[in-house]
Amino acid sequence: MKKEEPGVLMPEKKSIYKEITYSFEDPFFSPFEIQMGPQHPSTHGVLKLRLILEGEKIVDLEPVVGFLHRGVEKLAENMNYAQVLPLTDRLDYISAMNNNTGYALVVERLLGIEPPPRGKYLRSMVCELARIASHLLWLATHALDIGAMTVFLYCFREREMILNFFEKICGARLTVSYPRIGGVRLDVEESVLEEIYNFIPYMYEKIEEYEGLLSENRIWLDRTKGVGVITGEEALAYGLTGPSLRGSGIPYDVRKHFPYDAYPEVEFEVPVGKNGDTYDRYWVRLQEMRQSLRIVKQCIEKMPEGPVCAELSPDLDMPLYKRAYRAEAFGESTLIAFLNEGAQIVPKGELYSAVEGAKGELGFYLVSDGSGKPYRLHIRAPSFIHISALKKLSQGHFLADLVAIIGTLDIVMGECDR
Amino acid sequence: MKDRLSEIVREIKETFREALSEIGEFRGQTYIIVSQKGILKELIKFLKERGFNHLQTLTAVDYLNFGKKPRFEVIYQLYNINERIALRLRVEVSEEDPSIESITDLFPGANFLEREVFDLFGITFKGHPNLKRILLPDNWKGHPLRKDYPLEPEEKPEDFIKLKEWKKRLEEYGIK
Numbered sequence: 001m002k003k004e005e006p007g008v009l010m011p012e013k014k015s016i017y018k019e020i021t022y023s024f025e026d027p028f029f030s031p032f033e034i035q036m037g038p039q040h041p042s043t044h045g046v047l048k049l050r051l052i053l054e055g056e057k058i059v060d061l062e063p064v065v066g067f068l069h070r071g072v073e074k075l076a077e078n079m080n081y082a083q084v085l086p087l088t089d090r091l092d093y094i095s096a097m098n099n100n101t102g103y104a105l106v107v108e109r110l111l112g113i114e115p116p117p118r119g120k121y122l123r124s125m126v127c128e129l130a131r132i133a134s135h136l137l138w139l140a141t142h143a144l145d146i147g148a149m150t151v152f153l154y155c156f157r158e159r160e161m162i163l164n165f166f167e168k169i170c171g172a173r174l175t176v177s178y179p180r181i182g183g184v185r186l187d188v189e190e191s192v193l194e195e196i197y198n199f200i201p202y203m204y205e206k207i208e209e210y211e212g213l214l215s216e217n218r219i220w221l222d223r224t225k226g227v228g229v230i231t232g233e234e235a236l237a238y239g240l241t242g243p244s245l246r247g248s249g250i251p252y253d254v255r256k257h258f259p260y261d262a263y264p265e266v267e268f269e270v271p272v273g274k275n276g277d278t279y280d281r282y283w284v285r286l287q288e289m290r291q292s293l294r295i296v297k298q299c300i301e302k303m304p305e306g307p308v309c310a311e312l313s314p315d316l317d318m319p320l321y322k323r324a325y326r327a328e329a330f331g332e333s334t335l336i337a338f339l340n341e342g343a344q345i346v347p348k349g350e351l352y353s354a355v356e357g358a359k360g361e362l363g364f365y366l367v368s369d370g371s372g373k374p375y376r377l378h379i380r381a382p383s384f385i386h387i388s389a390l391k392k393l394s395q396g397h398f399l400a401d402l403v404a405i406i407g408t409l410d411i412v413m414g415e416c417d418r
Numbered sequence: 419m420k421d422r423l424s425e426i427v428r429e430i431k432e433t434f435r436e437a438l439s440e441i442g443e444f445r446g447q448t449y450i451i452v453s454q455k456g457i458l459k460e461l462i463k464f465l466k467e468r469g470f471n472h473l474q475t476l477t478a479v480d481y482l483n484f485g486k487k488p489r490f491e492v493i494y495q496l497y498n499i500n501e502r503i504a505l506r507l508r509v510e511v512s513e514e515d516p517s518i519e520s521i522t523d524l525f526p527g528a529n530f531l532e533r534e535v536f537d538l539f540g541i542t543f544k545g546h547p548n549l550k551r552i553l554l555p556d557n558w559k560g561h562p563l564r565k566d567y568p569l570e571p572e573e574k575p576e577d578f579i580k581l582k583e584w585k586k587r588l589e590e591y592g593i594k
Contacts, residue, residue, distance in 0.1 A: 062548075065552060065553070066551075066552055066553040066554060066555075069553045069554065071562060073563060074562050074563060074567075074569070110445070233471075236471050236499070237471075237524075237527060238526050238527045239472075239473060239526075239527020239528070250499065252472070252499050257499075349444040350444065350449075350479075351444060351445050351447055352447065352474065352495050352504075352506065354474065361474065363474055363475050363495075365475055365477055365493065367479050369483065375479075375483070376479045376480070376563075378475065378477040380475040384530055384534075385527050385530060388526075388529045389526075389527070392526070417553060418553070
C-alpha cells in the first residue's frame with residue numbers, strides 16, 4: 001500500500017472530458033438515455049440500470065431492481081422456525097452457509113439456545129470456506145469483466161474444490177442448509193477435516209498466483225485505481241458494509257463488533273484499505289481470503305470433541321425414534337410444539353442480529369408473538385443497500401468503468417430482491 | 419459501553435420526555451418506543467451528533483394481530499461504530515395517517531430501505547427524493563407485508579384449481 005494519509009484520495013484520472021461540466025439547464029446538453037440490463041453479462045444477475053449519458057460519461061443513473069422478488073419475508077411468516085431455514089439458502093446463493101448461520105443465530109438468541117462447542121467451530125469453519133468461495137467467484141467475474149480471462153478459469157478451479165468439500169460435509173454444493181438452529185446438521189468425518197487442512201497451504205499459494213497476475217498488472221491498475229472512489233464517512237452514510245466499507249478505511253467487521261460462534265476464540269485481523277477505490281476493495285478482499293484461511297486452520301486445530309447440535313434444537317430431520325422418545329420424556333418434542341398453533345412456546349420479543357456475510361453485514365430482524373412461526377422476519381440484505389450507492393460511485397465516470405464499479409460492489413441479485 | 423448507552427438514554431429522556439412511551443430491553447438490546455412521530459428527525463439528528471453513524475437497518479412491522487392501537491411501527495436500528503453501542507427506535511405510525519418523515523438527507527443509505535417499506539407496507543415517507551415501488555411492479559395492488567393481505571390470491575388461475583383437484587383425488591387413494 002502507498003504511504004498516504006488516511007482520507008487523502010488518489011488524484012483522479014486525467015482526461016480532457018473531465019474539464020467539461022454538464023447541466024440540464026445547458027442548451028447544448030443533449031442527454032442520451034440507455035437501458036443497461038436486465039440481461040447483461042456484467043450486471044451479475046437481473047439488474048437493470050437506466051443511464052443518462054453525455055458522450056460516454058455517466059451523468060445520471062437509476063437502478064431498477066425486483067426482477068427476482070420471491071417474497072421470502074412473507075413466506076417466512078407462514079412457516080415454522082425450522083422450515084424458514086432453507087429459504088435463506090436462496091438469498092445469497094454463493095455463500096449460503098453464512099445466510100443459514102445468520103438465521104440460526106437470531107432464532108438461537110430468541111430461544112436462548114447455545115450450540116455445543118464442536119457445532120460452533122464447525123459452523124465458523126464452513127462459513128469461512130463459503131466466504132473464500134464467494135470471494136473467488138467475485139474475483140473471477142470481476143476480472144472477467146475488466147478483461148482478465150485467465151484469472152476467471154483459475155478461480156473457478158479452486159472454487160470447485162471448496163464446493164466439493166461442501167458436498168463431502170453435507171451432500172449439497174450450493175443450497176446447503178447445513179448450519180441448523182442450535183448447531184449443525186451432521187458431524188464431519190476426520191478424513192474430510194484432514195483434506196481441508198491440506199487444502200490451506202495450497203490455497204495460500206494460489207492467492208499469491210492471482211496477485212501475481214493482477215496486482216501489478218498495468219491494465220488492471222489503470223482500470224481500478226481511482227475508479228469509484230468513496231470516502232469512509234460517505235461510505236458509512238450510504239450504508240456500505242463488509243469489504244466495500246473496509247476498502248475506505250473503516251475497520252467495521254461484525255465478527256469483531258458482535259462476536260458469534262467461534263470467532264471470539266480465534267485470531268484474525270481486519271484488513272482495511274486507504275483510498276476507497278476499486279483497487280483497494282480488491283486488495284481488501286484478497287487479504288480477507290488469507291484471514292479466512294487462517295481462521296479455518298485454527299478452527300480445525302482447536303476443534304473440540306462432542307455433539308454438534310444442541311439438545312433442545314428444533315430439527316426437521318430428527319429421526320422418528322428420537323422424536324417419539326422425546327415426546328415421551330417431555331410430553332411433547334420441540335418440533336411438535338412448533339407445529340401447534342396458538343400456544344405460547346417461544347419467548348415474546350423482538351431482536352436484531354447480524355453476521356458478517358461475504359458481501360457485507362447480513363442482518364435479521366425477528367419479531368416473535370410467542371407462536372411457532374415468526375411474526376415478522378426482516379432481512380437486511382447488503383447487496384440491496386449497496387446498489388443504492390451505485391449512483392454516488394459512478395457519477396462522472398465512463399460507461400466502461402461502470403462495469404468495474406458494479407463488479408467491485410459484489411452484488412448478488414438473489415439477496416437484493418429476496 | 420453500557421454506561422455510555424444509559425447516559426445517552428437518559429439524555430434522550432430529558433430532551434424528548436413527552437414523545438416517548440416506553441424504554442425497554444430484550445436479550446441485551448435496548449429499544450425506545452416513540453409515540454409522537456413528529457420528533458423522529460430531531461431524534462435521529464440528536465443521535466447522529468452523538469456518534470451513531472451507522473444505520474444498520476430500517477423496516478416496519480404490522481401489529482394487526484397483536485391488537486395494538488397505532489397499527490404500524492417503523493424501526494430504526496442505529497449503531498455507533500467508535501463506541502460500539504446500538505440503539506433501536508420504534509416509531510408508532512397509525513393506520514389513518516401512514517406517513518413519516520424521510521431520513522434520506524441524514525443517511526442516504528436509507529433511500530432503498532424506505533422505498534421498500536413504502537412498497538410492502540404502504541407507509542409514505544415525506545421528503546423522499548424518489549418514492550415509488552421498488553420490489554414489486556408499479557401496477558401492483560395492495561401492500562403484501564400487511565397482515566390482512568392474503569397469502570393466496572382470491573382469483574386463482576385455472577391450472578392451480580386443477581392441481582388442487584388432482585391432489586384431492588390422490589388423497590382419496592391414500593397417497594400424500
